[in-house]
Amino acid sequence: MKNVREYFKPTSIPEAVNLLREYPGKGAFIAGGTNIVVEKDPTLDYLVDVNHLGLNYITEDEHLIHIGAGTTIEQLYASRLVNTLASGLFVQVASWFASRQIRNVATIGGNVAEGLSAADTVPPLMAMDAQIVLVGEIERTLPIMEFFRKEGLTVLNQELVKEFIIPKEFQxxxxxxxxxxxxxxxxxxxxxxxxxxxxxxxxxxxxxxxxxxxxxxxxxxxxxxxxxxxxxxxxxxxxxxxxxxxxxxxxxxxxxxxxxxxxxxxxxxxxxxxxxxxxxx
Known part of the structure; x- marks a missing residue:
């Protein structure tokens, strides 16, 4: 992190994606920072703050629940809507997810986007047939199962994780x-x-x-x-x-x-x- 020269605070998703795709050097998105700050990647040149993009939401329509990628783990824990799913599955996850201080800043999008095998929010998303919405040059939606590559990487290609979609049948x-x-x-x-x-x-x-x-x-x-x-x-x-x-x-x-x-x-x-x-x- 010591080589980071620029820190951007975009206010729209297109602005954030364009910064990552077009600004010179190696960049990364940052939300809660609980992974990226610990990793201390010395090759990073700049960071793009995604906390001002309006991605911390939990909404529903007739058949689906939508969870914005900027939603914190503590917000999942406290959400009555989210915890109608599968016997309050996310309450169970959050109770084992670090400390409250970490849960207050760590986001579900960051936890998933890292592609880590031990990411606690991913197996519950997989178990509820969740879809993930990615925004890059285009916006695309794919099953969470297709987000991960077998060798331990993800399909992210200079894209932003926007939201997760879970069918209401899992209520x-x-x-x-x-x-x-x-x-x-x-x-x-x-x-x-x-x-x-x-x-x-x-x-x-x-x-x-x-x-x-x-x-x-x-x-x-x-x-x-x-x-x-x-x-x-x-x-x-x-x-x-x-x-x-x-x-x-x-x-x-x-x-x-x-x-x-x-x-x-x-x-x-x-x-x-x-x-x-x-x-x-």
Missing amino acids: QARGKFLKNARTREDISIVSVTTVVLMDGGVCRKVRIALGAVAPTPIRIPQAEALLEGQIPTKELIEQAADTVVAQIAPIDNFRAMAQFRKDISHTYTKRALSECCHIVI
Whole structure:
């Protein structure tokens, strides 16, 4: 950060995008700054502040909930509308998301745009079939699943994350977020998110998403398929947890060994699915 020479405060999205795309040198967007300031990238020449673009909003229409990329984690935590989704899934996430001081400035857009495997807001977005809106030379909308590249990067190409769109059908869903970390303020060693839409006693839609067990956050459709269209049982949940472990690729690092991450993923998947399906294990 010591080489940053310019700091811009645009007041419109086109102005912000044009600055990133056309100003000489290497630039980056900054909102809460909780990632970029810590990273201290020495190659950055300038920063584009996106806090004055009107992106801190939560709105709804007949079928969708819209969350602006500038919405802070604390605003998600406090929003009655957002927390009608999947048993208050974002309240569960926010309660494990750093300190209140960090939550007051960290934004959902920044958490996602970094493309980090351990980003806590991403698995819940994946588990609720969220779409992400990007603005660059054009504006485009794509499923959150398509935002991440397998090798650990994102599809961002000098673009700004504008908003996230979540279908209201997930207001009828049951959701559970579980996170293993050294403390509530630390980043994830493993996170597991499950969301289940029931139709009578049958699982109509099942989503299982994990963080910190692959180069990017991931969903496990092979495990989801075992439960969809079925009456949930202990045996099916056990099979789904086994399938999750078979599909992830955690690494050894200073936070945890790969085998520990696999064991936690199995345990948390069983626990989260059992709670969503009201099955006692």
